[in-house]
Structures are given as C-alpha cells and as structure tokens.
Amino acid sequence: MKRASKIYTVLIMLFLFAPIAILILFSFNGQNSKTVLDGFSFHWYEELFVDTVTLEAVRNTLILAVIAALVSTVMGTAAAVGIFRLRSKYLRAALDTVTNVPMINPDIITGISLMLMFAFVGRLMGLANSLSFWTMLIAHITFCLPYVILQVLPKLQQMDKSLPEAAMDLGCTPLRTFFKVEVPELLPGILTGLIMAFTLSLDDFVISYFTKGNDFETLPIRIYNMTKKPVTPKMYALATIIFFVILALLTLSNLIDSDTDKAIKEAKKAKKAKKAKKRNTVKEAKT
Numbered sequence: 001m002k003r004a005s006k007i008y009t010v011l012i013m014l015f016l017f018a019p020i021a022i023l024i025l026f027s028f029n030g031q032n033s034k035t036v037l038d039g040f041s042f043h044w045y046e047e048l049f050v051d052t053v054t055l056e057a058v059r060n061t062l063i064l065a066v067i068a069a070l071v072s073t074v075m076g077t078a079a080a081v082g083i084f085r086l087r088s089k090y091l092r093a094a095l096d097t098v099t100n101v102p103m104i105n106p107d108i109i110t111g112i113s114l115m116l117m118f119a120f121v122g123r124l125m126g127l128a129n130s131l132s133f134w135t136m137l138i139a140h141i142t143f144c145l146p147y148v149i150l151q152v153l154p155k156l157q158q159m160d161k162s163l164p165e166a167a168m169d170l171g172c173t174p175l176r177t178f179f180k181v182e183v184p185e186l187l188p189g190i191l192t193g194l195i196m197a198f199t200l201s202l203d204d205f206v207i208s209y210f211t212k213g214n215d216f217e218t219l220p221i222r223i224y225n226m227t228k229k230p231v232t233p234k235m236y237a238l239a240t241i242i243f244f245v246i247l248a249l250l251t252l253s254n255l256i257d258s259d260t261d262k263a264i265k266e267a268k269k270a271k272k273a274k275k276a277k278k279r280n281t282v283k284e285a286k287t
C-alpha cells in the first residue's frame with residue numbers, strides 16, 4: 001500500500017511538473033523549434049530583453065500587481081480585524097460568506113459583472129472611455145481582498161487576547177495598541193496575504209481582459225494576443241523567469257508560515273511549563 005501511494009504521488013508530480021520542465025528546457029534551445037533541441041543557448045533570453053513591447057507589458061503587470069497587493073493587504077487586514085471583533089455571530093457568519101463569494105465565483109462572471117458596472121458608472125459620469133488602468137486596479141483589489149482576509153483571520157484567532165488588554169492597561173491608546181502589539185502578531189499572516197495577492201494579480205488574465213483600457217496591456221493579455229501567431233521561444237524564456245519568481249515567493253510564504261507555527265508551538269509549551277511549575281510551587285508550599 002505504501003509503495004502504491006509513493007508511485008501515485010510520483011506520477012502526479014510528473015503530470016504537474018513535466019510540462020514546466022519541458023518549457024524551461026526549450027527556453028534554452030538554440031533554434032526556433034517546439035520539438036527538436038539544438039544545443040544550449042541564451043539566445044531567446046537576449047531576444048526577450050530587446051522586445052520593448054513585451055517589457056512594457058511586464059512593467060505594467062508589476063506596477064498593477066504591487067499596487068493591488070499593497071492596497072488589498074491594508075484593506076484586507078482592516079476588514080479581518082473588523083470581522084473578528086464583531087459580537088454578533090450571525091453577522092460574522094454573513095460576512096464570512098460574502099468574503100468567500102469572490103473566490104468561489106467563476107472569474108469570467110466576476111470580470112463581466114465588473115465590466116458592466118464600470119461601463120454603467122462611466123455612462124453616468126459622462127466619460128468617453130469607461131475602462132482604464134484604474135478600473136483594472138479596482139478589479140484586482142476586489143478579487144485579492146478575500147485571500148488577504150482569510151490569511152489574517154486565523155492569526156487573529158491564534159493571538160493571545162490578553163496582549164492588547166495588557167497594553168491598554170499600561171496606558172496605550174487603542175490605535176497604538178493595534179500597531180505596537182497586534183500588528184507584530186499578525187505580521188506573518190499579513191505578509192502571506194501580501195505575497196498571495198501579488199501572485200494572484202500577476203497571474204490574472206480573465207478579469208483583466210474584461211476590465212482593461214485601450215492604453216494599458218498586462219503581460220497575460222500580451223501573451224494571449226501573441227498566441228494568434230506562432231509563439232516564439234522568447235515567451236518560454238519569459239515564462240521560465242516568471243515561474244522561478246513565483247516559486248521564490250511561495251517558498252518565502254511557506255517559510256514564514258512554518259516559522260510562525262513553530263513559534264506558536266514553542267509559546268504553548270512554555271506556557272504549559274510555566275503553569276506546571278506554578279502548580280508544583282503551590283504544592284510544595286502547602287506541604
């Protein structure tokens with residue numbers, strides 16, 4: 001049974017990563033071929049870095065992803081704190097459901113609905129062009145928010161509730177308590193949410209396609225437009241670079257989570273040891 005599970009796991013890993021391995025391999029191909037390898041070369045990477053249109057699309061994508069990630073992280077953290085502090089469990093359950101809707105909803109439905117909303121608002125405001133960089137940014141913040149909220153909420157539930165109370169007892173204002181005591185405790189969740197929001201925004205195509213303006217093109221849209229013609233291996237080179245960037249970010253996110261879990265376990269052990277020591281001291285005093 002163990003051998004079968006190992007074989008099954010290996011097959012799944014091969015199925016998932018074999019296409020990526022082939023893409024990386026052909027990004028170093030010496031000639032423009034999708035089936036024949038002709039030596040090892042950085043030619044297509046050189047071609048990529050002189051393609052000004054593609055590089056501009058990369059720049060646009062990074063600008064959009066960074067702004068969307070930062071704004072959604074700030075808004076998502078504030079929303080998570082607000083949801084956590086709600087006293088009504090029914091209202092909290094309702095907000096949890098509303099938070100999950102954008103993640104469950106198909107991207108094409110979200111994209112079309114946002115496009116219609118922007119067009120309607122633009123018509124009311126008398127704008128000649130309803131769609132622009134700003135509409136795409138709002139759309140990206142909208143679908144990134146729930147992921148940040150779901151990363152910060154568990155950290156709020158794990159946090160010792162006595163910490164902010166102790167800080168306020170010592171004279172801190174609620175605002176200073178939040179930034180000095182609560183934010184450091186929530187920081188791993190905030191960073192994970194930031195990284196996740198960045199990767200989601202960087203990767204998005206469907207919602208961006210429906211909410212983009214004529215003067216702003218992201219990398220996924222650029223690649224989609226290029227598929228109407230034969231795709232050159234310089235796109236393999238670009239995909240390889242993106243893959244390793246995303247891999248590094250996900251590795252960093254997992255390291256943050258593992259360090260946080262380790263710190264929580266050590267804190268719990270220390271707390272139990274302190275309680276046990278206190279009980280032993282009381283017993284010795286009685287005897």
